[in-house]
Amino acid sequence: MSGTSGIDASRPTKLAERVAESLQRDIAAIGWPVGRVFGSEAQLMERYGVCRSTLREAVRQLERHGVVSMRRGSGGGLVISRPARDSAALALATYLELTDVSFDELYEARELVESQAVMLAAERLDEPDIPHARLLIAELGEEQPGCFNAELQLLTKVREFICQVAGNPAISLLFEALQYVTVSGRTPREAHAWARVQEVFGQVRRLKIQLLEALIAGNGLEARERVHDKLRLTRELIIEQRGSLQRGPTSAMSHLAAAPDFAFGKVYDKSGHRLAVVIARNIAASGLGPGSRIGAEPDLQALHGVSRAVLREAVRTLELHAILRSRRGPGGGLLVDTPDPSYTVRLAVEYLGQAPSLGPHFHAVWKNLQPAVVALAASRLNDDGRQRLQAQLERLHVASDVERLRRSGELDRCIAELSGNRALALFARVLSAVAESYPSGDVAQWILQRLGEHQARLGAAVLAGDASLARRRMLDHIRLIETGFGLVED
Numbered sequence: 001m002s003g004t005s006g007i008d009a010s011r012p013t014k015l016a017e018r019v020a021e022s023l024q025r026d027i028a029a030i031g032w033p034v035g036r037v038f039g040s041e042a043q044l045m046e047r048y049g050v051c052r053s054t055l056r057e058a059v060r061q062l063e064r065h066g067v068v069s070m071r072r073g074s075g076g077g078l079v080i081s082r083p084a085r086d087s088a089a090l091a092l093a094t095y096l097e098l099t100d101v102s103f104d105e106l107y108e109a110r111e112l113v114e115s116q117a118v119m120l121a122a123e124r125l126d127e128p129d130i131p132h133a134r135l136l137i138a139e140l141g142e143e144q145p146g147c148f149n150a151e152l153q154l155l156t157k158v159r160e161f162i163c164q165v166a167g168n169p170a171i172s173l174l175f176e177a178l179q180y181v182t183v184s185g186r187t188p189r190e191a192h193a194w195a196r197v198q199e200v201f202g203q204v205r206r207l208k209i210q211l212l213e214a215l216i217a218g219n220g221l222e223a224r225e226r227v228h229d230k231l232r233l234t235r236e237l238i239i240e241q242r243g244s245l246q247r248g249p250t251s252a253m254s255h256l257a258a259a260p261d262f263a264f265g266k267v268y269d270k271s272g273h274r275l276a277v278v279i280a281r282n283i284a285a286s287g288l289g290p291g292s293r294i295g296a297e298p299d300l301q302a303l304h305g306v307s308r309a310v311l312r313e314a315v316r317t318l319e320l321h322a323i324l325r326s327r328r329g330p331g332g333g334l335l336v337d338t339p340d341p342s343y344t345v346r347l348a349v350e351y352l353g354q355a356p357s358l359g360p361h362f363h364a365v366w367k368n369l370q371p372a373v374v375a376l377a378a379s380r381l382n383d384d385g386r387q388r389l390q391a392q393l394e395r396l397h398v399a400s401d402v403e404r405l406r407r408s409g410e411l412d413r414c415i416a417e418l419s420g421n422r423a424l425a426l427f428a429r430v431l432s433a434v435a436e437s438y439p440s441g442d443v444a445q446w447i448l449q450r451l452g453e454h455q456a457r458l459g460a461a462v463l464a465g466d467a468s469l470a471r472r473r474m475l476d477h478i479r480l481i482e483t484g485f486g487l488v489e490d
Helices: 015-029 041-048 052-064 084-098 103-124 127-140 148-166 169-182 191-216 220-242 271-286 297-304 308-320 342-352 358-380 383-397 401-406 408-417 422-437 445-463 467-485
Strands: 068-071 077-080 293-295 324-327 333-336
Touching: 015 041, 015 052, 015 084, 015 342, 041 052, 041 077, 052 068, 052 308, 084 169, 084 271, 084 308, 084 342, 084 422, 103 148, 103 169, 103 191, 103 220, 103 358, 103 422, 127 148, 127 191, 148 169, 148 191, 169 342, 169 358, 169 422, 191 220, 271 293, 271 297, 271 308, 293 297, 297 308, 297 333, 308 324, 342 422, 358 408, 358 422, 358 445, 358 467, 383 408, 383 445, 401 408, 401 445, 408 422, 408 445, 445 467
Parallel strands: none
Antiparallel strands: 068 077, 293 333, 324 333
């Protein structure tokens, strides 16, 4: 459980990316003080040993996620704007958005993540939290506002309260990321559609009141049922308005539309971000594979009617997530790449690495996520997936005990990707990378020996398509890890 093998090294990082990561680590090391000037441009160039253009590109990467801004003029410099969690959550949401994860996948992931969040909140809510819960209940009981954005802001307050009380930074991060990407579609414009949305909002408000009452009562099961009811209502609304859950929030984007009216406009109101989504959607719709050329900068500027600066911001976003890559010289231009979440995973791991008592927090989420994911993989396994899993198990079988431990995350990630849910697979990669960077100390030999047996039994259950048995064997595997590393919840 050491190293960084959970983060793919297939896409080499550019100097500006490494500087951006160093900036984020160094800001985190001083507690991420919002509002403080971290240094002037000249000071930062000297500190990181880079030229002005490289520093500015690194700063733009952090600005894209809204966590810093460069203030010009006397007394200016790099200003810390928002907490690190925003950067990590927005990176996760952006990757899911650019890869057009479907509503079906998003809601399947939300069922797991939100249920765990409210169960933790019901268990941990304390006397000082009750007045805040009562204030939220009163606000939810007031007359429903007519503004879509105001309604989402109110529901966001409830989510933030739940995350605060749950006290688990890993589950809060996933909760926030899913919320960002789920609401990134356009606001309904037609009168009948908006009336239906308002009706559902009213029902969701009543469910939120019941949920908060359940949290006050310490009734986690009741709170979880209200989460299920709320997600069922919103699923039905999407099916009514979009026809199915098989497409994602951004599937319909084919041009640079005006920014939607919602509460999570931290980056979504930027033209460069919206153009990145448009280009990613166009690539997906065209069926172009890796290496295909989509044109040069002037071609795309003319096609989308944008400035060079907006296009370059979009291209930088797409390059960070390996949707596109640039090639110089004759025949060069912008080429389709293979999406890679390495950048996103690094940001999330960097944020979670700041959390005190990290082990219990990420392990609590892993205990919830992995059994559900392995059951999905067993129930959805196809011939290609079966061959891939068999190859992974054969590699582990011939590995030494120590090597098997080091590579155990590969099995988790393989199974997660076979679940058919890209959101859950991304989260599994984050948790796997966190686990592999967590210090393990000395590991008893008997645990190393049993690890191989557990991996083989788990793989056999998935290969057999036995979802119940696969879930059981994942729980057995988790108990072994708990015993070996003491990763138990507070």
